[in-house]
Amino acid sequence: MNWLVIADYALLIFHTSLILFNLLGWMGRSTRKWHLYSISLTLASWFLLGIWYGWGYCPLTDWHWEILHRRGVRDLPNSYISYLLHRLLGIQPAATLIEVSTLLVTLMAFLLSLWVNFRKRLKEVKKEW
Template structure:
């Protein structure tokens, strides 16, 4: 590999970690702030659409960001990547290797809670602005 390609792969790796982690945090918390509620509804809906609709062809829970990041990591020589991006993040940040089924279950529960909250604040809020 030439030096520029290695630098690009390192940049892409960190870029994916930052962007994907930010999107995950936004998907969990973006419903809370009035200014981001509509954007949150879009991003959480697209996330579930990816997991379910794209999952028909690529496997349940498919995320293109994870797929692209895995391609970058494989080019960097990283192997043995988990199925779950959340498992990967937990292991990368803390060094903990939590059971994949537990991480997947918690991910789904928290994402579903965020979706419910987004629907609630966007469509069923007690204080509607006129």
């Protein structure tokens, strides 16, 4: 099997797993701290690296696109979520819908992660006041 095919599937599995973890990792007690790190790094990539590379920049998407280009795949969307929906489910919603939904759901997961990670500390600070 060609190394590009292996790299394609490895990135597909890893990146999709990371996305699912970023959406749901705040739910498990044992994963909450790691979730906060992971989603914070994701948002930092989107907004800080995004200053230089464009809003929503993700190095994993960049690497995956490079692999796919080497495999001859062209006309890739701007959004990895759009790519996933098309590749896995065969659907292609409007780009704006995907971008707005992705941002809102990710910010909601980030806020939930902050809440579950810091709610005890917030209660203690509130009691001290």
